[in-house]
Amino acid sequence: MKLKIFKAAWGMLGAWDVRLKQIAEAGYSGVETPLPTVAEEAHFRELIEKYNLDLILHVYTGCEDNAKPYPNSVEAHIDTFQQQAERAATFQPILLNAHSAKDSMSYDDQLNFFEKAIQLEKQIQIPVGHETHRGRATYTPWSTSRLLKDLPDLHITADFSHWCNVCESMLEDQKENLEIAIQRTIHIHSRVGFEQGPQVPDFRAPEYEYALTQHEQWWTEMIAYHQSKGSQYLTVTPEFGPPGYMHTLPFTQQPVVDLWEICYAMGQRFRERFIQQCLQSEVSKV
Known part of the structure; x- marks a missing residue:
């Protein structure tokens, strides 16, 4: 099984040619990003091909660019998912990452949305991972587990950092719900x-070792599951965010770490862990 590490465009500055060149030269397999604007589209396509980058595109149901507030109407979420997913499919991404539906929708409306989303996913023939995200239908382990049990073809992008924040815990009491989520992660x-936010100030700091250890245990289980089912590859994005997500110093608003550096460091750490786990798995077969 191959590991594909993506760089999120989130928080990067400069024109697309500058950003994509930097991503390619750093050795990433691809870029994860919202859809480019219509004006940027042709140039963006040329650059993706020029730098030989795989592509993961975001869609945001209920809105065009993750602007808030987004509406509660299930029809608005279905319509925007269809519009954005169909446009995204023309870029031939290897996966769509979707911020899907709304936490305050009724369960029947959520089911309606995801049933339509699965139908469209099959039509465009591009895998869709519905991100476990605050404010969305997948905002907790139990809300997500219920959907996954009722919809066998539904898959997720696992970002359990949101769940730690929403549940104000390291999810110690969510073993059963985490198990099905791990098995549906693509x-x-x-x-x-951690318990008080979706992003620790620096995952390398000793005071957050407990949180890093727990996340790495979940990722280990995801890798093992994909190995067991013979997946061709596994995609990972070290999606640390800029200020807003990233902690800053009071008054100066200076970020406490460098965004590019911390994403790269996590990617390298994940790669080393992945290689070690795969090697151990091969040894155990002998």
Whole structure:
């Protein structure tokens, strides 16, 4: 099984040619990003081909660019998912990452949305991972587990950092719900969250070792599951975010770490862990 590590465009500055060149030169397999604007589209396609980058595109149901507030109407979420997913499919991404539906929708409306989303996913023939995200239908382990049990073809992008924040815990009491979530994960956002936020100041700091250890245990289980079912590859994005998500110093608003550096460091750490786990798995077969 191959590991594909993606760089999120989130928080990067400069024109697309500058950003994509930097991503390619750093050795990433691809870029994960929202859809480019219509004006940027042709140039963006040329650059993806020029730098030979795989592509994961975001869609945001209920809105065009993750602007808030987004509406509660299930029809608005279905319509925007269809519009954005069909446009995204023309870029031939290897996966779509979707911020899907709304936490305050009724369960029947959520089911309606995801049933339509699965139908469209099959039509465009591109895998869709519905991200475990605050404010969305997948905002807790139990809300997500219920959907996954009722919809066998539903898959997720696992970003459990959000769940740690929403549940104000390291999910010690969610073993059963985590088990089904891990088995339905098709893409990983390897960001470390904790009880009070979706992003620790620095995952390398000793005071957050407990949170890193717990996230790495979940990622280990995801890798093992994909190995067991013979997946061709596993995609991972070290999706640490810029200020807003990233902690800053009071008054100066200076970020406490460098965004590019911390994403790269997590990618390298994940790669080393992945290689070690795969080697151990091969040895155990002998």
